[in-house]
Amino acid sequence: MTDLYQSQRAMRQMRHQAMQRGVVAILDVGSSKIACLVLRFDGTGRLSEDNSIGSLAGQSGFRVVGAATTRSRGVKFGEVSAMQETERAIRTALQAAQKMAEIRVDHVIACFSGANPRSYGLNAQIELEGQVVTENEISRVLAACDVPDYGAGREVLHAQPVNFALDHRSGLADPRGQLGQSLSVDMHMLTVDGDAIQNLAYCIKRCDLELAGIASSSYVTGISSLVEDEQELGAACIDLGGGSTGISIFMKKHMIYTDSVRMGGDHITADISKGLGVPMTNAERFKTFYGGVHATGMDDREMIDIGGDTGDWEHDRRTVSRAELIGIMRPRVEEILEEVRARLDAAGFEHLPSQQIVLTGGGSQIQGLDALASRILGQQVRLGRPLRVHGLPQAATGPGFAGAVGLCLFAANPQDEWWDFEIPVDRYPARSFKRAVKWFRDNW
Amino acid sequence: MQQVSETARDPAPSRLSYRMQRWMLTPGVRMMLRIGIPIAVVFAVTTGFLASEQRREALNQFVAEIRSGVQDRPEFMVSLMAIDGANINLAEDIREVLPLDFPVSSFDLELEQIRGIVAGLDPVKKASVRIRPGGILQIDVIERLPVVVWRDRRGVVLLDETGAYVDEIPSRTERVDLPLIAGHGADKHVPEALALIAASGPLSDRVRGLVRIGERRWDVVLDRSQRILLPADKPVRALEHVIALSQAQDMLKRDLAVVDMRIAARPTIRMSSEAVKDWWQIRELNGSGQ
Known part of the structure; x- marks a missing residue:
């Protein structure tokens, strides 16, 4: 627990430094592309009084001054699989963004989608020492949560208190100063594979950058794609990425569940590549130009030259109808959505008051996806695009940039995490006494 | 017919160029490149040029030539x-x-x-x-216009109205139109002398000049060796007093040697020796006659 506190606090410290310097880079390490935005903070953006996101969505405090994307190399399933390649890709994106911004960036906030995110719900209840809920009491109740055994080699990425209850009043966002007897908290904890974080941190360090924060891609995508009422009433954000599909469920403006399906747009491309016998780049082009999930009679007649480089005339003049292409794509899309459905069911999504589902990410641009998704996921499905933020280039406003934009919002208005609260006072003496004893034993 | 496909080309910058670019974007470095290096280059070139004595002299000469070229137009x-x-x-x-x-x-x-x-x-x-x-x-x-002739032991000079030296003349007769003053220190009181001369209007044809006595007070010297001794304080009033007496009683036309006004409240006259003798004779005659 201490390690986590320290590493996360170090990152928090780094982010404060970046805020003071006023420049921070946003790095969305995806399987199909790496997006880098450079933010300049003016320091005016504050959350409104009731802690809700205001009319400008809390984004009035920063401005995007540089943006660049590059084709991702060495990232598979949202995890770093080839360090050198990934490092070079990050370098490419960062250099271009810096060039556009004409600012040197030293701090970077990164997000990634892979590494088997797993959600845990924690809760704890304590009796208040006094009548009033103080900061120390909140620290105590957070510390009282019994952390499940999430396995060796895994790291806590997010641990956010989502709900406080005082006696029998629940749904408190900020119980400080209120009177009561017992305080209980519900917390959402997200763990990922530690190696994935280490690899990404190493790649970023190799680029002479300081890691000022790290976030789950599905979380930040939810921040940017869900509108306020969806976040409040309950909604799921499905981020159809290249290598993995992220799922995040929001309720009362807090993320309460995250999961990911290790399938994405790259698998559709791979299917096309295998099915038609074309290179991956061509398959990607066919997918984006002609792809779809609903075949009509017209599609049988629309022929696509799939070509080839062999020099064999017959082989290089191959054509397929669009219906065939759709026939390859649809099963895979259905498989992904059904997997998502299974995850949502496992999370108990049907018990939420509102069951809005928002599809975003680059994969959501497949034609006819919303119709297919509403058949599999339920009636309330829409396609989501990220919020508009100041200075974002037109090219970076598509659904594929939901993660990057969400990370901007996350950087500007981070949510309180577990490690933002002080370690409770009564823990200090025991630990330091233990350390003193250990020191004695080691040295005498 | 094996083509190099698009994906084989990696647009990633080398580590060196990446670091170089970041270094160039550092504010301090940018400032140094924009200001520091030009200044350093100019300084170095100037220093190198001026290091040689010969070139320094040539430069000085060149500057002087240009300067004189303009000045001598x-x-x-x-x-x-x-x-x-x-x-x-x-x-x-x-x-x-x-x-x-x-x-x-x-x-x-x-x-x-x-x-x-x-x-x-x-x-x-x-x-x-x-x-x-x-x-x-x-x-x-x-x-400067000379207004008085000042004679003392060293010679005869012309003074202007402030007493400043104007010129030296060989003799008084060259400027008979100007009044004469004499005596040591008379040049420092020219305005007062001028006032006295102006006040001596009715006597002007008889005034020979003014003499500064003891660097303190003026004597008016008339012809027939008559003198009017003026006080140091308010000499003009004393002179006017004398003139008034003279006009009323023809005093100065009589045979007296000195009118002493040094004590203004008590004008004193000194008769000439001849007049005293005459006066004694007259008294004797009158005395014997009574």
């Missing part, structure tokens, strides 16, 4: 001097005292210094110097 040359308001003697003095050999560049003329030299001449009250268009050095002089 005919537009800036002054070829003659015009003196206004001075008589011939004074003009000659001025020409003598100013060491100028025309033509000379107007850049080399120190007008303030010339003005100081000219104004330092005794007969000059005020001088203004300027360079007139056409290359003429114009000197306007206001001369």
Whole structure:
């Protein structure tokens, strides 16, 4: 627990430094592309009084001054699989963004989608020492949560208190100063594979950058794609990425569940590549130009030259109808959505008051996806695009940039995490006494 | 027919170029490149050039040549001097005292210094110097006008109304139109002497001059060796008093030697010795006759 506190606090410290310097880079390490935005903070953006996101969505405090994307190399399933390649890709994106911004960036906030995110719900209840809920009491109740055994080699990425209850009043966002007897908290904890974080941190360090924060891609995508009422009433954000599909469920403006399906747009491309016998780049082009999930009679007649480089005339003049292409794509899309459905069911999504589902990410641009998704996921499905933020280039406003934009919002208005609260006072003496004893034993 | 496909090309910058770019984007480095390096280069080149004695001299000479080339243009040359308001003697003095050999560049003329030299001449009250268009050095002089002749042991000189030295003349007879004052320290009280001379209107044809006695008070010397001794304090009133007495009783036409006004409340006269003898004779005659 201490390690986590320290590493996360170090990152928090780094982010404060970046805020003071006023420049921070946003790095969305995806399987199909790496997006880098450079933010300049003016320091005016504050959350409104009731802690809700205001009319400008809390984004009035920063401005995007540089943006660049590059084709991702060495990232598979949202995890770093080839360090050198990934490092070079990050370098490419960062250099271009810096060039556009004409600012040197030293701090970077990164997000990634892979590494088997797993959600845990924690809760704890304590009796208040006094009548009033103080900061120390909140620290105590957070510390009282019994952390499940999430396995060796895994790291806590997010641990956010989502709900406080005082006696029998629940749904408190900020119980400080209120009177009561017992305080209980519900917390959402997200763990990922530690190696994935280490690899990404190493790649970023190799680029002479300081890691000022790290976030789950599905979380930040939810921040940017869900509108306020969806976040409040309950909604799921499905981020159809290249290598993995992220799922995040929001309720009362807090993320309460995250999961990911290790399938994405790259698998559709791979299917096309295998099915038609074309290179991956061509398959990607066919997918984006002609792809779809609903075949009509017209599609049988629309022929696509799939070509080839062999020099064999017959082989290089191959054509397929669009219906065939759709026939390859649809099963895979259905498989992904059904997997998502299974995850949502496992999370108990049907018990939420509102069951809005928002599809975003680059994969959501497949034609006819919303119709297919509403058949599999339920009636309330829409396609989501990220919020508009100041200075974002037109090219970076598509659904594929939901993660990057969400990370901007996350950087500007981070949510309180577990490690933002002080370690409770009564823990200090025991630990330091233990350390003193250990020191004695080691040295005498 | 194996083509290199698009994906084989990796657009990633090398580590070196990435670091280089980041380094160039650092504010300090940018500032140094924009300001520091140009300054350093200019400084280095200048220092290198001036390191050699020969080049320094050549540079100085070059500058001097350009300078003189501009200064010696005919537009800036002054070829003659015009003196206004001075008589011939004074003009000659001025020409003598100013060491100028025309033509000379107007850049080399120190007008303030010339003005100081000219104004330092005794007969000059005020001088203004300027360079007139056409290359003429114009000197306007206001001369001091002599108002009194001052004679003392060293000679006869002319003074202006402030007592300043104007000129020396060989003898009093050259300027008989001017009143004469004499005595040590008389030049320091010329305004008072002038006031006395002005006050002596009715006696003016008889006044021979004023004598400063003991650097303290004035004597008015009349013809027939008559003297009017004036007090140090308010001499003009005392003189007017004497004139009034003289007009009322023809005092000064009588045979008296000195009218002593040194104590204003008690005018005293001293008769000449002849008059005293006459007076005694008359008293004897009258005494015997009574």
